[in-house]
Amino acid sequence: MRYGMAIDTAKCVGCGDCVVACQTENNVPNGYCRDWVVENVNGSYPNVEIELRSERCNHCENSPCVRCCPTGASHIVKGGIIMVTHNECIGCGACIESCPYDARYSHPEGYVDKCTFCQHRLEKGQNTACVEVCPTTCLHFGDLEDPYSDVSLALKNRTWKVLAPEAGTKPQLFFLT
Amino acid sequence: MKEELFVSGRNIPNIDPFLNIWHWEIPVYLYLGGISAGIMFFAGLFTVLGKEKEMPTTVKWSTFLVPVALVLGLFALFLDLKHQLFFWRLYTTIRIESPMSWGAWTLMFITPLSMVWAASYIKELIPGWKWKLGILDTIEDLVIKTRKPLAWAMMALAIVLGVYTGILLSAFNARPLWNTSILGPLFLVSGLSTGLAAIIWMSKSHFERTVLTKIDIVLIGVELFLIIHLFMGFLAGSAVKIEAAELFLGGEFTTAFWGFVVILGLIIPVILEILELIGFKIPIWIPSILVLIGGLIFRFIMVEAGQITRFLY
Numbered sequence: 001m002r003y004g005m006a007i008d009t010a011k012c013v014g015c016g017d018c019v020v021a022c023q024t025e026n027n028v029p030n031g032y033c034r035d036w037v038v039e040n041v042n043g044s045y046p047n048v049e050i051e052l053r054s055e056r057c058n059h060c061e062n063s064p065c066v067r068c069c070p071t072g073a074s075h076i077v078k079g080g081i082i083m084v085t086h087n088e089c090i091g092c093g094a095c096i097e098s099c100p101y102d103a104r105y106s107h108p109e110g111y112v113d114k115c116t117f118c119q120h121r122l123e124k125g126q127n128t129a130c131v132e133v134c135p136t137t138c139l140h141f142g143d144l145e146d147p148y149s150d151v152s153l154a155l156k157n158r159t160w161k162v163l164a165p166e167a168g169t170k171p172q173l174f175f176l177t
Numbered sequence: 178m179k180e181e182l183f184v185s186g187r188n189i190p191n192i193d194p195f196l197n198i199w200h201w202e203i204p205v206y207l208y209l210g211g212i213s214a215g216i217m218f219f220a221g222l223f224t225v226l227g228k229e230k231e232m233p234t235t236v237k238w239s240t241f242l243v244p245v246a247l248v249l250g251l252f253a254l255f256l257d258l259k260h261q262l263f264f265w266r267l268y269t270t271i272r273i274e275s276p277m278s279w280g281a282w283t284l285m286f287i288t289p290l291s292m293v294w295a296a297s298y299i300k301e302l303i304p305g306w307k308w309k310l311g312i313l314d315t316i317e318d319l320v321i322k323t324r325k326p327l328a329w330a331m332m333a334l335a336i337v338l339g340v341y342t343g344i345l346l347s348a349f350n351a352r353p354l355w356n357t358s359i360l361g362p363l364f365l366v367s368g369l370s371t372g373l374a375a376i377i378w379m380s381k382s383h384f385e386r387t388v389l390t391k392i393d394i395v396l397i398g399v400e401l402f403l404i405i406h407l408f409m410g411f412l413a414g415s416a417v418k419i420e421a422a423e424l425f426l427g428g429e430f431t432t433a434f435w436g437f438v439v440i441l442g443l444i445i446p447v448i449l450e451i452l453e454l455i456g457f458k459i460p461i462w463i464p465s466i467l468v469l470i471g472g473l474i475f476r477f478i479m480v481e482a483g484q485i486t487r488f489l490y
Contacts, residue, residue, distance in 0.1 A: 029191075031192075032189065032192060033189055036187055036189055055187075064351060067348070068348055070281060071263075071267055071269070073266070087263060089263065089266075090263050091258045091263075092257070092258055092259075094275070097349045097352060097484070098349040098352075099351055100350070100351040102192075102196055105192040109260075111259070112259075164490045166415060167351065167488050169350075
């Protein structure tokens with residue numbers, strides 16, 4: 001099993017519902033967030049192109065954050081989800097420095113926090129909070145190894161890209177273009 | 178024509194301004210760790226070579242600086258932690274892949290070693306010194322008897338510590354400026370050189386200073402060579418590497434790096450040291466202090482600049 005997410009940049013309207021849903025679901029403190037929307041404008045008038053991307057932790061296969069963590073607080077669980085055990089984290093910042101996507105932040109209580117792909121919801125058979133609320137259904141989550149999962153079907157007939165593939169981290173977030 | 182501009186980009190008020198999470202604590206620690214590695218390496222080396230008599234400052238007196246520097250460095254590291262009460266988690270596991278983990282373990286061994294090494298010479302430094310506890314006398318005898326093996330251990334650990342101060346940074350592939358394996362040897366050589374500068378400054382014997390100055394000239398030469406290689410590697414690398422190099426080649430760190438680190442911290446001291454060997458009278462503290470300050474600025478610049486460089490997508 002390998003969890004992954006496909007984000008349809010053509011369908012995303014940048015409403016930010018995924019951000020709010022995550023903050024609510026995971027009790028993220030004010031002013032912080034585990035997912036965010038990037039608005040990227042390319043070109044100049046009249047040939048302008050805009051891309052909206054709902055981004056979060058890429059749950060990389062070759063994850064530098066897990067490699068650099070000195071205590072093993074950052075670790076990989078079933079399905080390739082990268083988790084942080086709060087009471088093993090010393091707040092050294094090594095994982096924040098090692099993440100090419102800046103997906104981690106220092107929680108006001110000291111430990112490092114990030115997207116968990118809503119692992120507590122997956123265990124109950126539910127979908128992640130961000131996917132659940134997306135009004136344009138531009139987020140697709142599921143098992144990449146299952147050819148009939150939502151994410152696999154979304155990737156099947158579309159072109160997609162990953163962010164900063166040159167970082168060599170093998171990210172598991174796929175942006176449909 | 179292709180322009181790119183972030184209309185909103187990413188702007189998370191409590192995260193984005195604080196992503197450069199490493200401040201003065203890290204360069205200060207890297208600097209103190211480097212000096213400690215330098216002093217311990219040469220103390221070990223000249224003990225193994227049997228030169229305690231000729232090189233008293235190297236083998237004995239300068240080592241009193243090491244425990245102080247290491248403890249201050251470790252304190253700086255501790256201050257840097259955001260979840261300080263859990264710092265002991267470092268010592269519940271060994272993670273070979275994480276430089277920070279084996280660095281923490283190296284420090285666990287080298288700090289007490291530096292303390293007993295310095296303490297075993299305290300009777301020579303302060304005549305009439307008496308240990309209050311009997312057990313300390315026993316430990317002292319043991320250290321004096323096993324001096325040679327301890328010296329070997331100290332040299333090995335000092336090299337690990339020196340390399341670690343560089344590898345700590347180079348393990349982060351998200352920061353292109355740091356992500357080069359040359360940083361390990363570069364920080365080691367720089368640490369050895371700053372350690373030597375501290376010993377030369379303390380030394381009162383002309384013979385000792387001459388020997389150490391000759392070694393320092395070679396080390397500074399190697400350091401300059403490694404710096405050139407660093408930039409050759411960057412400029413021949415991918416876009417993010419070239420961007421990282423440009424911070425130093427016309428970017429905001431150009432003057433600080435080439436002026437303070439390379440010219441004032443390496444080239445001028447090496448010229449002064451050569452002149453001194455030839456026979457010119459040069460106050461010994463001038464090249465030493467230049468090397469010491471240059472080393473500190475070098476670490477501040479590397480830590481600061483490294484955190485600016487990142488993958489743009």
